Amino acid sequence: MLRQHLQAAIALAAILFGNPGAAPAQERPDQALVRTLASAPLQVSTAHAWNGRDWLDRFYAPRGYAPAWNRQQAEAALALLEQAPAEGLDPGDYQADELRRLLDDAQASQARRDVAFTAAMLHYLADLRLGRVRSEYHTAGTDPRLAHFDPVELLRGALGKASLADAVAAAEPQVPLYGRVKQALARYRELAREPQPRLPSPRKTVAVGDVYAAVDELHDRLVLLGDLAGDEPGPQDGLYDATLAEGVRRFQGRHGLPETGELGAATVAALNVPLAQRVRELELTLERLRWIPDLPAGPMVAVNLPAYRLWAFDRANPAAQPLEMRVIVGQAVKTPTPLFIGQMRYLEFNPYWNVPRSITLKEVIPKLERNHGYLATNDMELVGQGGVTTTVSAETIAELRSGKLRVRQRPGPRNSLGAIKFAMPNPQDIYLHSTPNREFFLKSRRDLSHGCIRVEQPAELARFVLRNDPRWDIDQIQAALQPGPTRRVDLPATVPVVLFYATALAGRDGKALFARDIYRRDPQLEQALKEHSDAAASK
Template sequence: MNMKNCLSSLLGRAALVLWLFCGTAMAAQGLPWFDGDRPGAQAHEAVAVLAAAASHGLAPQDYSAAALGRSIAGAARGSPLDAAAMALLEQALNTAMERYLADVHSGRVDPQKIHHNFSPPQREPFDAGAYLQAALAAGRLGDAALEAAPRLPIYGSLREALAAYRARIDHAAWRQPLPPLPGGKSPKLAPGQAYAALAPLAERLADLGDLPPGLAQPAARYDEPLVGAVKAFQLRHGLAADGVIGKTTLAQLQVTPAARARQIELALERLRWTPLMQGPRMIVVNIPEFVLRAYEVQDGRIQVQEEMKIVVGKALDTRTPLFDEDMRFIEFSPYWNVPPSIARAEIVPRLRRDPGYLARQEMEFVSNGGRVDRTVSAGLLDAVLAGKARIRQRPGPKNALGDIKFVFPNRDNIYLHHTPATELFQRDRRDFSHGCIRVEHPVELAKFVLKNMPDWTDERIRTAMSRGQSATLRLPEPVPVLIAYGTTLVKDGRTFFFDDLYGLDRLLDAALRQHSQTLPTLYGDAP
């Protein structure tokens, strides 16, 4: 069988089965690491791939890249290798490349160990050993190594951003921190004010690409074009783009390119195990960005159809969990069944102090037998605490869920919904909920979800939302929903950074460092 055909098959969905069929032909040719008693072209190609692992945000030392590179270079120009040395080097090359291919394809850590309730996506079976042998037999190791990485445009864009931020590390603009701002106890720099460090500020913003090259900056006062550059910087860092440099903006300006490079490396790692293309249509929530995107996959590319602001769980105590599930229902004019934790901690104590709160908030008690009561009593409050009754809020303008609820059944009882508190969408930081996710434009989201149900027109959706009578619609085609966590994105060629809201970047960073520390050295002395 033709080796290239074998490789093509192995890269497809039936990789493992087809490898068993193709394996005999490839075994007969051997693994071409060597040309006689010298390292062959593919051995040199392998060490080049391993040495470039950092371009994917991986650690070359995890694959003994330097030691293997030295050995291959020495064997190429020194005395011929004996059989034992060749066998040892061949085994090390095989193991290093298999480890690399597995890492670049699926990531290095188990996401569930760092509070991500999903597993690496099973896009297709992936056997790193079979994949490697097929690539070697076909003579296309370098191309196959690239193809093992996630085939997402954002992955390539982040690799470019990583290279750009690494190139900035030694730039003169970052050798000294920016000095304190004027203003005493409430320091800030507003347009028109004097600031002694305008020149280094301009140099830093120019290096980041926020200040176009060649634009002059007045020597003494903070004015245009520097104000516009600061606004561009603020926009890329999830800040209010007002051009005023306060404590938060200055702190972001002080973050070094090395720290940003590490942030991008963490984003690349997440992409390797985040299930972003599970179906032709999908909804993705990015918690640190406070943004929801609804997109379609067309010809293997993501086409965003809707994008909107969201409110997520409070970072302090009610964080929104990360997981992926299928949206199966829409509830119009929903009831809000108060979660037991909120009932115990907030509603019941409030009702003991102020029984009239129940009527003002259009709430009611529902016993386990289905009886509805709208009068507060000590017995009913005790029943709620004992789990024998619940509190719910009726549909209407005061309902905490607004007028629509998007349901994707999950163990955490998290869902998407509208809200009467629409003013929260104007905040820059939007972690205010008890865990569920509030969406800015519910009608547009409903139209996206119901796209394949043309009888659900804009008017019909709005009517169902405003009717005040709860109704549930089952979706004939479930829509995957992914609640993800990315503190770095590339949009329209610009790199955006967001705060590590829940501290999950710190957890991932620690897990990756621990992973590298526990790996056995594959060949030679570390690194």
Template sequence: MLSKWFRSFLLLVACAAGPALADEAQIWFNAGRPTAEARQAVDILLSAAHEGLSPGDYQAAMLDSQLSVAEQGAMRSDAEVGALDATLTSALQRYLTDLHNGRIDPRQIHADFDVPLHAPFDAKAFLLDAMAAGRLPEALREVAPRLPMYRELRQALARYRALVNHPAWQTPLPPLPRRKLEAGQTYAGLMLLAQRLEALGDLPVGTPLPERFDGMLVTGLRAFQERHGLVTDGVLGRATLQQLNVTPAERVRQIELSLERLRWTPLLNAPRMIVVNVPEFVLRAYEVQDEQVKVQLTMRVIVGKALDTHTPLFNADMRFIEFSPYWNVPPSIAREETVPKIRRDPAYFREQGFEFVTPSGQVVTTLAPAHLDAVLQGGWRIRQRPGPKNALGDIKFVFPNHDNIYLHHTPAPQLFERERRDYSHGCIRVQEPVGLARFVLQEQPDWTVERIQEAMEKGESRTLRLKQPLRVLIAYSTVVVKGGRVFFYPDLYGHDAMLEQALRERPTGLPPRDQPKMEAE
């Protein structure tokens, strides 16, 4: 039988809807009994966690319980049937909208994507069309982002959710001997370490446990380190131990946040794209054909410092390449770094190839205190001439944006060898500029590798306009699946934490949270 609470709720919905509710065409009931599609719909809501969503947001358990009551013919009135039908429709509409558009506005977490947010999506019309075609479950699955990465993350979510109650995480790893564990040493936690690595897939199942930290156990730890953005030295130190102690439940939440981001990250809105994933420190250039992503180029990048100069998240069209570019020192950098360095060491001005530019465009190459004062007052600016010490290297990829962010080479390529690579003032340094230029100029075949290198090495600034703009996306995902392996990266800028907070503050459940309290049974 219906609970008093739910009977009161159904009557409240019926009264709010007015007398037309009982007469309105019902979607999920026929002659007062639920259809097979009603059970399919509730089952989909119950499995919302498979998509990284919360079944509670759609009152899945309550709808499951009351649908069971209705299946037994225990509903007393048409109003109750109509209200349950309307509630199930409302829940499905919210579920579909969340799955299609995401649950929050990405601008809440500093993502300025130049695409329509929450594009029009008529969830009810979609439901009716799917039911008319007799393919409700299949149609609902198609609402999710049609991206290989989304499918892979969804599979990773199931894999890590299956580990939530694994015994390997029921007790903590013992303290490390002498702050780190190196090959050949003994350790009281070898068995537990092996269990965790085996459960995570970094150690083959059934690997014999050595008496000391050695052999396959070291190899397994290196695999774990590689998947977590750590130095792959096979040494169990503080940073590696910290990642080993992250529970599967925490990884589940990290994957859920990454799935949420994919719902509103515009990864398929152009036939050719360059995507930088900030926490991974990686750039990928790819083509999209028939919704299939074909990666053409992958390289390391250096992004803005986590402490104070974050690289912003946005998308824009690349329109120019500058060979042997000038570097116009941003006023903030000139004020806080460049001018103080020159005052401490006047030779720095000449060694770095700096010059002044007046408001009229006149170039001044002599150094004087008054010139530095003019820079600090905002009238003059400092720029760096093309050359081996130029901060932009010998090529710059320009996609006009409000933050004046661009891709460029660097005179300090040794930084690409580090695992953590947040060293810039916000712009993005690329490891393989020639390969990137060739991808960008793919539709201009006269720009061969040799010609690109010649323009970069010439030392004379030249701007080349692209025949076709190329979309550049600066994105943020702390979980990536590569070759079937799940990689986790630190929340470099705290955006995952902000997303978590935004989701917690979002209203949940149906009906709205300010509904009147009902009498308990």
């Protein structure tokens, strides 16, 4: 048994490794063993979000490889690791059970125990801040956040003057949303312990005054989820009443459903989603929030793609109410909007729409071949080295296909970008813009674009990004949105735009918000996390 404990300690200590230096002549046996363990090799998977090859050695070298932990600190570390589920993390990834056995094994050497605890806490702090798997924001190379976040220094300080709990708090992503999602996760863990009888799906939509066989169960479910107050009177005579309808409307609003207050098949299906699944969705969101790069204080725009929602706010003033609006994003099947961090640099009032080549080849050319009047009908023109033309012929279609000509749409009421474009130059040619098709914002499912993001309140968003420019008030913006010549306005300072993906969030009121997994990203993340845990378990 002792041999197994020692082997487990060695395996755990090899979670991270560094480059050993030459041992001093008068080194104690425990220091020599710490030095050896701190240099143990580890093959870190390239799928992991970080690579701490030298962290153990950097931690121990300044202290001459002397052990760093006492019993009280080790107990505190174990308590924190056992609370990892509160962060959406798995204590098993940090071998918490092995650490407990190692701590209680009187025959285990101090050096092995010490390095094991250091390795586990460095691993935990790094996962907490950087995530367990690589995101689309950091696809290759060293994560730039490591220039400002060093788990080694954080742990060293915690064992010196600060506390381990303070180190964990400092390692958490520093975005307000993270704390709100953590609180929602804790609440849904409690809710998931309650029985959840399945509600029957109605044969037809249930409206106020209709009979629904499970009105009592529906009432209890809405109270459990917080969409009805606990002191609301229960339904009478099996009738779906106005109180229930209001609770259903709140539930629908939190789950991305049309807020009709009527009970249909889609609403009942959402009510029947196991709360354990909602717990997992919140856990996945915490992982995704760990991917978001560190951003400076100041204005920023964030778009959650599956929620079809945009927020604009100032990180220097977190108490201020953010600007919030509905958006339309890329089609799930054909043109999903990618995740990335953009920098909004300028606006264009009355912009031309330069039709992307992919749309030209797949959509415009086939329409031109069927109808040579397509350009005129849609206020479009062809642009090339010879200038601008509206002539459609076999020759111009061939030049379009070869790339010698391109299509653009003139400013005006038919322009697909509407009256304003919010430019953030990027290789994917993704940007935010208004739209003449305002009726689309009323749809509950709004993955309808070719990849760019259409915003519901373009004037308000323009006012937000131009609010520090005294030349632009809301009246001037409204005037610029009227038909007229194209006008470019450079922003006084770039504004970060974060395109992220989360099927579970928490509002400013703390209530959990859920969205459909339109791009089927949740199973992809589940698989990546499973591979991560399997790799950790095999070490």
